[in-house]
Amino acid sequence: MSANTAVADKYRNNFLKEIEEQVEMGDWVKMCMQCGVCSGSCPTNFQSAWEHPPQELFMMIRAGKREEVLTSTSMWNCTSCYNCIVRCPRKIPITHIMHGIAEYAHRIGKAPKMQATRFFSVLFWKNCTNTGRVNELKLSLGLYFKDGFVQGVKNGLAMQSVAIGLIKAGRLNPLELFGGHKCKDQKGIQAMLAKAYEIERVRKAAKMAG
Amino acid sequence: MADIKVAAYICKGCGLGERLDADALVKVAQKDGKVPMAKSHDFLCNADGVAMIKNDIANEGVTHVMIGACSRRAKTEAFHFPENAVARANLREGVVWIRPDTDEARETTQEMAEDYIRMGCAEVKAMTAPEGNPNTGGSKTLLVVGGGITGMTTAIEASKTGYSVVLVEKSGVLGGWAGKLYKRVPVHEPYKSPADTGVADLASQILADGNIKLYLNATIAKTDGSPGKFVVSIATESGATHTEDIGAIVQATGFTPYDMNKLPELGGGKSANVVDQAGLEALAIDAASKDGVIRRPSDGQPVKSVVFVQCAGQRDPTGKHLSFCSGHCCNTSIKQAMYFKDANPDVDTTIIYSDLRTPGNGEDFYRSAQEKGVIFTKGNVAEVVPTGNTSTVKFNDLILGDADASIVDADLVVLATGQVPNSGVNIEAPAVAAEAGAVEVKPISILNLNYRQGPDVPHLKQGFTDSHFICFPYETRRTGIYTAGPVRRPMDIPQAREDATGAALKAIQALENAELGRAAHPRSGDLSFPKVRLEGCTQCKRCTVECPFGAIDEDVKGFPLFNESRCRRCGTCMGACPVRVISFENYSVNTVGAQIKAVDIPDEFSEKPRILILACENDAYPALDMAGMNRIEYSAYVRTIPVRCLGSVNTIWITDALNAGYDGVMMMGCKSGDEYQCHFVKGSELGRVRLSKIDDTLKTLNLESERVRDLEVAITDIQRLPEMINKYAAELVAVGPSPFKGF
Helix, strand or coil: CCHHHHHHHHHCCCHHHHHHHHCCCHHHHHHCCCCCHHHHHCCCCCCCCCCCCHHHHHHHHHCCCHHHHHCCCHHHHCCCCCHHHHHCCCCCCHHHHHHHHHHHHHHCCCCCCCCHHHHHHHHHHHHHHHHCCCCHHHHHHHHHHHHCHHHHHHHHHHCHHHHHHHHHCCCCCHHHHCCCCCCCCHHHHHHHHHHHHHHHHHHHHHHHHC | CCCCCEEEEEECCCCHHHHCCHHHHHHHHHHCCCCCEEEEECCCCCHHHHHHHHHHHHHCCCCEEEEEECCCCCCCCCCCCCCCEEEEEECCCCCHHHCCCCHHHHHHHHHHHHHHHHHHHHHHHCCCCCCCCCCCCCCCCEEEECCEHHHHHHHHHHHHCCCCEEEECCCCCCECCHHHCCCECCCCCCCCCCECCCHHHHHHHHHHCCCEEEECCEEEEEEECCCCCEEEEEEECCCCEEEEEECEEEECCCEEECCHHHCHHHCCCCCCCEEEHHHHHHHHHHHHHCCCCCECCCCCCECCEEEEECCCCCCCCCCCCCCCCCCCHHHHHHHHHHHHHHHCCCCEEEEEECCCCCCCCHHHHHHHHHHCCCEEEEEEEEEEEEECCEEEEEEEECCCCEEEEEEEEECEEEECCCEEECCCCCCCHHHHHHHHCCCCCCCCCCCCECCCCCCCCCECCCCCECCECCCECCECCCCCEEECHHHCCCCCHHHHHHHHHHHHHHHHHHHHHHHCCCCCCCCCCCCCCCEECHHHCCCCCHHHHHCCCCCEEECCCCCEEECHHHCCCCCHHHHHCCCCCEEECCECHHHHHHHHHHCCCCCCCCCCCCEEEEEECCCHHHHHHHHHHCCCCCCCCEEEEEECCHHHCCHHHHHHHHHCCCCEEEEEECCCCCCCCCCCCCHHHHHHHHHCCHHHHHHHCCCCHHHEEEEECCCCCCCHHHHHHHHHHHHHHHHCCCCCCCC
8 A cells, every 4th residue: 555545545525634634743734724825925925836826725724725725836946045934824824834835745755756845855865965065966866867868968058158158167176976975974874864754754654553 | 022122143253353343233233233232342252251241131122032143053152142133244254253353354344244143133032932842741750662672772862861661562471582592692701602582581670660650562552642642552452451640651672583485596485495594593403402403393303514605585686585694694604603612513504694783892702703613604595495394595606706616415494584664654665665665564553653654664675764864863753753773774682682772761851852842853942932923824735745744733624733742843834834824933934034034135237146045054063163173265156044954945945036136046955855854854855846946936936946045064064165156156146146136
């Protein structure tokens, strides 16, 4: 049973309850009074990618629109500017909830795979936890090739002059592509992360059971 | 009348002495005003000035006093001579404060002041000191009709103030609708959960109160008389009739929920599982008496999901149902959703609203409901389809833009229908039959008033009783009868209690004033009352029909029969009377007519037009005074006469003015119609109807229609009014001088 079907089974058609229990700060969703100040304050709300403003997402949760909410790209567009939290008359931690829903959708495998923010976040996390340091060359190349090989080459060529400039200025070492430098205690980092994963796994399993 | 002695006093204070030639004014009073005694004083309203006037009254036999000083609205306490007829010439707010202090303006300013002195002298001679209505009654008992929250509160408040109360309740128990509630919306911190209704406590206070006489299962069979001496017959269930002497009446007859059977599209009347808010209260009370679980009426199964439909049959723009918002229903639905959530958090409760309005401390209550997990959905419900033991609620989701949203398997649907006032017979129904439409008015009279104009207090719209919404909310158009609670406008319990307290105090004022023969608002304390010279009366019935307060009945021959205690002293009867036989001691066709004739009209070559302003004393005259206080200048050619109401304006005044050679007449009255601001409710409207026929007069005089102007004025028009006056003065220059000058 996938993570998604497990929770879907558990909560049946009570999506609000699912969000309240599974999503960080999700118990605030019911407190929204639909004034729309968050949407009006959001700096990203003029983009076409912004399908559902926060207050609408909250209403969709209450209306039980599970599929639409979890597969939405909306919460991934949040830039964490915190304008909505500052202005919300109900003091709802909207930014945190947006990240919470995004994280939850990702965790149960419902998040849109190729959504740029999600893709970058995964790439960044893998890149950085691997050696304990961010390998900027690999990270940017990984992003270039997000939409396939041909597009990747095109992106690379387009950024050619910037890359050459960085190399000349000593800000970019092409040899980083082969391994690159690491942090001093790579094993320690790995162990620490493993422990953190374990703690999180236990906590979420408890939530699931509860 | 033979032994009147008039004295004129000219004040030189407040800059009057510097701006005006006081000696000349004294001479005008003596020569044109024909006043035997005229004096000027440096500071008339100080102790010395007032002592001078009092000395003249006591020792010189002065009976009539003309004071040329500030506006009649100022220094009323200093210039208070109740035994004497007093007229005031407004030299301060009406002349020097609205004129520039320049050499060129000096001449016209002086002319203005001299005219006001002539007018004041002429007016005071036509007056007598009002002696008060002798035909009074002194009953100090308050009748409260209706034993709901409003009625009980009124009775308790009045009793605590020391007045005896007769409380009449139609049903067998006290409490009204509030008594049928399981719990009420909280009114105390922290506003989080439904609270006890408090009805039992109020009812026990009533029963324990020796000042309150209670009639249950009783109705009002007949209300006779007037404030201070109402005689009320109370019919009880047993058929017996009791008669009570009553000073003033508070009608607190409340409301009836809008009939949900008129909402079949929302499932009203189609299924036992669709109830209105009152229906849900009954279910909740029933549940509380058993295991606390609210059950589906159709099969007795516990309710697992409930949908509340807000604005059911309310705020309806089509005219089919109620057009207004009843104000309490959002809070009530929130409260009812909590009945379920507090008992069992797993019950799904959804409130579908289009605009959630939670007055009072309802915002906290709303938040508390959200914390308890009540779901709020913004949408318009299109249809409720009951099938079997559940219902499907179809609605247009306004947030998600989903026109076909629905909630299926709702065990119970609660319709938030509105409040329909129990206001008795709409006595003006024939006149407004075309626009009635939405509200079906109960045809059974509540007060059974033995008044010429009908058995109940007049309605404004939607069946709610008429009251001066802005200034005198409890006052009806029947003096001494007050309405409070949802019969007056839709409201919740806290508002009804506030209303009840206010109405109790107003009713007490009314019965006290009635005993002393004084008027109620807005001329409260006025001792004058209408006197009719019956030998001149033609029994035309215009006064009896027009009186906005139903103060005038007819005798068998059709002569007017004045009930002075019901009178508000607006003078509408006087304005209506075609043979001018109705007058007040200090306000009559003569007092105003004499002023109009006293003005010195310059000849047509002088280029000094004269404009008569008849200004309503409630709004227009204060606005003009305030324009003076703000030193806003306006034309020196106007001569302003305050009138009690536009309704008191008799067309003879306008004919007289035009015949005398005035170039124009401006009438300033309050807004009329549904959104009226007239302090006498109908006065300005009736006045306007009467004056709309002035065109005929103008035609017979061969005058232009511009010569008479009707202006709708609010008390806030302090800037606008001077502008309008100046504009009209300029227009009249274009029209040219009146051809009647010099005759």
